[in-house]
Amino acid sequence: MTTVGILGGGQLARMLALAGAPLGLRFLAMDTSADACAGQFVPMVVGDWRDEAALAEFASRVDVATFDFENVPAESAEWLAARIPVFPAPRALRIAQDRLAEKTLFNELGIGTPAFAAVDTRAGLDEAVARIGLPCILKTRRLGYDGKGQFRLKTPADLDAAWVALGPQAPKVGLILEAFVPFEREVSVVAVRGRDGEFRAWPLTENWHRDGILSASMAPCADGAALEPQAVAYARKVAEALDYVGVFALELFVRDGQLLANEMAPRVHNSGHWTIEGAETSQFENHLRAVLGLPLGSTAAVGHSVMLNWIGAMPEAAPVLRSPAGHWHDYGKSSREGRKVGHATLRADDRATLRGELETAVDALSRREEFSGVISRLG
Structure with a gap:
């Protein structure tokens, strides 16, 4: 029986394990935290990502390894790849971890992005702002996600505060300044590439965020017919350039009918959770098929889906479960502000x-305002 190792023990690892059970797979997760929620279902190795003894134990117990967390040090992935198959390859992980390397790759592939510049010093911040203009966003190049490690600059008076907030991190994780894009909406293409190079993509997904964290996703996107061919072509370019194996998400801004790449996630993605019930093959199953060298499943949508993300605390389940359209996923996490639960x-x-069905459910939860944008896009 094949054992799949997952670096990271969060909800994505948990859902990978649930999807892999019908395939007859076993799993082993590695995480720095003993109470990672995947540990409720699969055995775990607990240790620091750079602890070679822990990595060696992990490697000795699995046949192939993958990720649920893109901030695993690329060096650790490379150490493992010298001993066992690791997918996606550590190079893809390394590039996706660095916003500067990532956007440079996009531009090299002919994929448009917001204007950007590396920032290493306070004087460099002034120079980058003068070149890119205001408003703009100062971000850490590495270790930032869900809106973390970012500071929006609206006026020249914001530069000092931005440097106080993020400047001390520059020597360790690097900084990048990006032009602010007054986008109309954000979409994502979730795609999968197999070991043999076979490439498939799920229908384009439209996303909504609150405080930098995904709040809701709708698939297929309302105007996906116009945008999807370009989005999928971009995703294919990235996958082929990186010789990527597995599922990834490419996040895109829509402005005046054009697509600008924001970032990619080298793993199964929050905006693809709808595929569990809303596609012929979920992102989780197809990721496992890809890393194991199995044929990929169909990515066709089954009807129309909306995914609602629960942040901080779980609401009452009954309003969703009363609906014939409703499906519930509790990650088994304790409540905490800003946490995906x-x-x-x-x-x-x-x-x-x-x-x-959506209106009935969110009205019963007293959260209609929060999801009003999704409701209006459903027509």
Whole structure:
């Protein structure tokens, strides 16, 4: 029986294990925290990412390794790759961990991005702002996600505060200044590439955020027919350039009908959670198929889906579970501000039915305002 090792023991590892059970797979997760939620379902190795003894134990017990967390040090992934198969390859992980390397790659592939510049010093920040203009966003190049490690600059008076907030991190993780894009909406293409180079993508997904964290996703995107060919072409370029194996997400801004790449995630992705109930093959199953060298499953949508992310604390389940369209996912985490603790997906055969079921559920949860944008896009 094949054992799949997962670097990271969060909800993504948990959902990978659940998807892999019907395939007859076993799993071993590695995490720095003993209470990582995947440990409720699979055995774990607990240790620092740079602890070679822990990595060696992990490697000795698995046949192939993958990630649920992109901030695993690339050096650790490279150490493992010298001993066992690791997918995606550490090079893809290393590039995706560095916003400067990532956006440079996008531009080299002919994929448009917001203007950007590396920032290493306070004087360098002044020079970058003069070149890119205001408003703009100062970000850490590495170790930032879900809105962390970012500071928005609106006026020249913000530069000192931005440097106080992020400047001390420059020597360790690097900084990048990016132009602020007044985008109309954000979409993502979740795609998968197999060991043999086979490439597939799920329908384009439209996303909403609150405080830098994904709040909701809708698939297929309302105007996906116009945007999807370009988005999928971009994802294919990235996958082929990196010789990527597994699932990844490419996040894109939509402005005046054009797509600008924001970032990629080298793993299964929050905006693809709807695929569990809303696609012929979920992102989790297809990721496992890819890393094991198995044929990929269909990425076709089954009707229409909306995924609602639960941040901080789980709401009452009954309003969603009463719906014939409702599906509930509790990650088994304790409540904490800003923490992803679960999600719900509503799926229906047509958009009108989905809108009605969504309205009923969010009204019962007293959260209609939070998800009003999704409701309006369902028409």
